[in-house]
Amino acid sequence: MSQTHRLLAIVAAVLGGAAFLSSFSRSADPSELASEIEAESDHMSALDLATRIMHEDKNLRIFDLRSQAEFEQFHIPTAQPMAIEAITKSVLPRDADIVLYSEGGTHAAQAWVLMRMRGYRRVFVLREGIYEWQSRVMEPRLAIDATAAEKAEFEKASELSRFFGGNPEMGVPRSQVPSGYWTTQQSETPQTHTAPFRRRGC
Amino acid sequence: MIAPFSETGGLGSTGLLLSAPLIGLAFGWFLERGGLGCAPKLAGQFFFSDLTVFKVFFTAILTAMLGAFWLDRFGLLDLSLVNLPETSVLPQAIGGALFGVGFLVAGLCPGTSCVAAASGRLDGLAVMGGMLAGIVVFNSAFDWIEPLYRGTPLGAIRFSDWMGISTGAGVALITAIALCGFALVGRFERSRVSS
Numbered sequence: 462m463s464q465t466h467r468l469l470a471i472v473a474a475v476l477g478g479a480a481f482l483s484s485f486s487r488s489a490d491p492s493e494l495a496s497e498i499e500a501e502s503d504h505m506s507a508l509d510l511a512t513r514i515m516h517e518d519k520n521l522r523i524f525d526l527r528s529q530a531e532f533e534q535f536h537i538p539t540a541q542p543m544a545i546e547a548i549t550k551s552v553l554p555r556d557a558d559i560v561l562y563s564e565g566g567t568h569a570a571q572a573w574v575l576m577r578m579r580g581y582r583r584v585f586v587l588r589e590g591i592y593e594w595q596s597r598v599m600e601p602r603l604a605i606d607a608t609a610a611e612k613a614e615f616e617k618a619s620e621l622s623r624f625f626g627g628n629p630e631m632g633v634p635r636s637q638v639p640s641g642y643w644t645t646q647q648s649e650t651p652q653t654h655t656a657p658f659r660r661r662g663c
Numbered sequence: 664m665i666a667p668f669s670e671t672g673g674l675g676s677t678g679l680l681l682s683a684p685l686i687g688l689a690f691g692w693f694l695e696r697g698g699l700g701c702a703p704k705l706a707g708q709f710f711f712s713d714l715t716v717f718k719v720f721f722t723a724i725l726t727a728m729l730g731a732f733w734l735d736r737f738g739l740l741d742l743s744l745v746n747l748p749e750t751s752v753l754p755q756a757i758g759g760a761l762f763g764v765g766f767l768v769a770g771l772c773p774g775t776s777c778v779a780a781a782s783g784r785l786d787g788l789a790v791m792g793g794m795l796a797g798i799v800v801f802n803s804a805f806d807w808i809e810p811l812y813r814g815t816p817l818g819a820i821r822f823s824d825w826m827g828i829s830t831g832a833g834v835a836l837i838t839a840i841a842l843c844g845f846a847l848v849g850r851f852e853r854s855r856v857s858s
Contacts, residue, residue: 470842476729477838483736484831519819520743554824556735556742583743 485580494577503573505560505585507597511621513558514538522553526563526572527591537562537594538625548575562587562594596639599627604635666734670744691778694719700778702770702786709767712855714848725841732834747819754812769793 497503513521514537523540525532532542543551545568553559559581561569569586576584587593596602601618603611619629668674674682697719698704707713734740766772769790771779776794779787801808817825823833 466845470845473725473729473838474842476733477835477842480729480732480831480838481835482831484829519747519749552827552829554821554830556830558743 494574497577503584503586504588505558507587507593508618508621510537510560510587510594511598511625515621515624518558520556520558521560522557523560523562524572525591526561526568531564535591537591545572545575548572549579553581557583559584560587561585562590565590565592598622598625601627601629602633602638603629603631604638605632606635665738666740667745671741690774691781694775694778695782699775700782700784700787702779705772705775706767706770709763711851714852717848718845721841721844725838728834728837732830747821749819750817751813752815752817754814757811765793 510521510523514523521539523537524543525536525540526543526545529542532540536542540562559576561572561576561584563569563572566586566588569588569590573584573586597618598621601615601622603615607615615629615631621627622629665671666673668682669679694700698715699719704713704715708716731740731742731745735742762772769776769786771787771790773790773794776787776790780791781787805812821830821833822837823830826833826836828836
């Protein structure tokens with residue numbers, strides 16, 4: 462073996478060993494997490510998630526943090542059930558985009574912190590959980606007095622909704638269109654319409 | 664600029680079109696320089712008389728794997744955007760066996776047959792002709808082959824996913840296997856020379 466071959470073998474061994482050590486990479490820096498939360502880079506919208514599922518994105522891992530019974534009743538296609546306790550033990554591909562959702566957003570946000578502390582970098586939450594999926598993908602609604610931007614967005618949502626067997630509805634009174642952080646109204650929390658949506662099986 | 668450029672649009676469509684032949688030429692050039700345009704050298708792999716193919720291809724795998732892993736870690740490549748072909752166990756095992764038989768009979772694989780043909784060798788041209796004929800036969804018989812073709816799918820799975828280990832551990836394991844392989848091959852070749 463020549464000197465060059467030996468040197469290249471050493472370089473490969475060092476890079477390979479370092480790759481292994483990087484599996485135990487330090488848990489996330491709290492200030493780094495705070496920046497991500499502030500920048501909202503930890504979120505994935507229901508429409509983006511639906512688009513990726515529709516395109517059979519192989520790099521996506523979706524976890525439903527609700528109870529097993531709730532999961533069996535209804536879940537986002539390709540999602541797998543996972544208990545919060547399992548978050549601390551499960552071994553998942555480090556490069557995968559891990560999407561967490563729960564009933565609302567609390568459990569998913571807590572699980573996001575746990576995953577990030579374990580060194581998983583590409584973790585996202587569906588901020589308003591299964592509610593967001595239900596209202597944005599399965600039952601998108603267009604207000605009778607919709608703006609052009611809302612109409613354009615509804616077109617996209619309708620296509621996704623039909624793909625997932627949803628029921629897009631047009632021409633509904635403005636008061637029946639759910640609002641959340643995703644709408645043009647920029648409200649921080651879903652307003653008032655949670656109950657009617659849940660009664661419809663969410 | 665973050666790679667892969669085909670997904671991030673870093674090179675533009677013209678740049679991509681230009682890069683394809685350049686990459687192809689570079690691939691052919693290095694195969695030829697590695698001596699892989701020579702059928703006896705390739706066939707020698709199967710008789711353990713010449714292990715150049717093993718060394719060249721494992722070197723390529725190791726270089727690409729370590730490069731991709733660390734470029735991703737340094738934020739210069741987004742591995743999640745790199746296409747990952749799907750694995751189907753039985754059809755790919757059968758295809759691999761057929762490929763091996765063809766490789767042994769011809770002494771060339773698809774890439775090296777093009778290199779050999781470009782070097783002016785008629786056997787290289789003959790293998791390219793056989794390869795194109797195989798493509799026609801495969802596509803003509805696809806309806807019949809399809810159940811097998813789509814059988815035993817595992818999806819776009821990686822070695823580390825299949826092993827249930829982290830990507831870094833998978834990279835380390837492949838590196839260790841490759842380096843042990845190089846050491847063993849080197850020792851084997853030296854023992855043949857001395858005997």
